[in-house]
Amino acid sequence: MEQEINFVKLNPTQNMTILVETTHPTKAHKDIATRIMSYDSVYAEQVGFIEEPINYKADAHLQMAGGEFCGNACMALAAFITSKQELKHNHVKKILLEVSGTDSLVECEVRRVEDEYYCQITMPIPKEIKQTIISHVGNKLDVTLVDYGEFVHIVMNINDINERVKEEAQSLAKSLSLTLNVSLIGILLYNQDSNELEPLIYIPHLDSMVWERGCGSGTASLGSYLAWKNKKRTITHVKQPGGIITAVANYQEGKLISLKIEGFVGIVAQGKAFITV
Template sequence: MKRHVKFIKFSPTQNMTILVDGQHLKDDYQQIALRLMAYDHVYAEQVGFIEKPKQSNADGNLRMAGNEFCGNACMSLAVFIAHQKGLRENNESHLLIETSGTDDLIRCRVKKVANNYRCRISMPLPKKVEPRNIEYKNTYLEAYNVQYEDFFHLVLKVKRINAEIKETAENIAQSMGEIYPDILIGILLYEEESHYLAPLIYIPKLNSMVWERGCGSGTASIGAYLAFLRKGKVSVRIKQPGGSIHVFGEHENKTLKSLQIEGTVNIVAQGEAFITL
C-alpha cells in the first residue's frame, strides 16, 4: 500500500532533519522514518512527527520516531512554526514545544536572519554527570556518563579523532545497545583543546547508527560535562563537522541549573513523499 506523506526538511548545522506533518498511526512511525531516512529516498539523519499539542500553553508537539529527545528537531519545529506565522527579518518569536524524551516544555527563541533562522532553546537537564571507566580490548578508557531520563551520552575525551577511535566508538555503542536496547545512546568524541565534537548517535530499536554532522543534544551534554568540571558557568562554541553550535550552562551549589543551545536552522525542502508500508 503506497502512502502519501507530507514532510518538511531542515538543516540545523547540517544535521539533516525531516518532520512529518499530518496524522499517521504511531505504530507506523518507525517504518515511515526508516524509509524517509534512506539514501534512496528523501534522506536525513533523523525523523520527527508533528502532533497536536496536549497542553494549552504549548505552541507545538514533536514526537521522534524512536520516542527520543532531539534538540535539533525541536529547533526545526520552532523554526517551522515561526515561519508559518510569517516571522519577519530581524524579528523574534518565543515558543513553547512539547516533545518526546522529556516532560519539560522546551523554551525556544527564533530570530530570522537573512535567509535562515537563529534558534536558542532550553535543554533538559541530565539526572547526573559522573566519571565512568569503559573497558575495551583489555584497556580502560576514561569517560563521563551524562545520564538523562530516557537516554544517555558518553563523553570520551580524545587528543585526536581518527578512524580507529571512531571504530572503537561504534563498537562501544553496539555493546551498550545490547544492554540498553530501548534507549538512545550517544558516544561523544571530544577534543577539549579545540572544542571539536564528533557525535555518534545510536538508536537500537531503529537499528540506526549515524555520525551526525551537528548534534544539539550532544552539544548540550558537552556543556553539562564542562560545567560539572568547572563548577560554574560555561559559554562555548562547539565545532562539529557541519558547523558550530553554542552551548550555555550553569553549575551552582553542586547542581546543574540550566542548559541552552543556539544554532542556525535552514528550511531546505517541503513536499510529499511516497512510501510503501
C-alpha cells in the same frame, strides 16, 4: 502499499532533519522513518512527527521516530512554526513544544535572520554526570557519563579522532545498548584542545547509527560536562563537522540549574514523499 507523506526538510547545523506533517499511528513511525530518511527517498539523519499537543500551553508536539529527545529537531520545528508566521528580519518569536523523551515543555526563542532562523532552546538537565570506567573488548575506558534517564551520552576525550577510534565508538554504542534500557546512546568524541566534537548517535529502536554533522543534545551534554568539570557557568562554541552550536550551562551551588543551546536552522525543502511500507 504506497503512502503519501507530507514533509518538510530542515537544516540545523547540517543535522538534516525531516519533519512529517501528516498524521500516522505511532506503531508506523519506525517504518516510515526508515524509508523516508533512506538515500533513495528524501534522505536525512533523523525523522520527527508533528502532532497535536496534550498540554494547552504548547504550540505543537514533536514525536521522534525512536521516541528519543532531539535538540536539533526541536529547533527545526520551532523554526518551521515561525516560518508560517512571516516573521520580519531580526524579529523574535517564542515557541513552546511538547517533545518525546522529556516531560518538560521545551522553550524556544526564534529570531529571523535573512532566510534562516537563529534558535535558542532550553534543554533537559542531566540527572547525573560522573566519571566512570567502562570495560569494552578488553580495554578499560575512562569516560564521563551524562545520564538523562531516558537517554545517555558518553563523553570521551580524544586527541586524534580517526577511523579506528570511530569504529571503536560504534562498537561501544552497540555494546551499551545490550545493557542500558534507553531510547538513545550518544558517543561524543571530544578534542578539548581544539574544542571539536564528533558526535555518534545510536537509536536502538530503529537500529539507526549516524555520525551527525551537528548534534544539539550532544552539544548540551558537552556544555554540561564542562560546567560540571570546571564548577562554573560555561558558554562554549562547539565546532562540529557541520558548523558551530553553542551551549550555555549555568552552574551554581554545586549543580546545573539551566541548560540551553543555540544555532542556525534553514528550511531546505517541503512537499510530498511517496513511500512503500
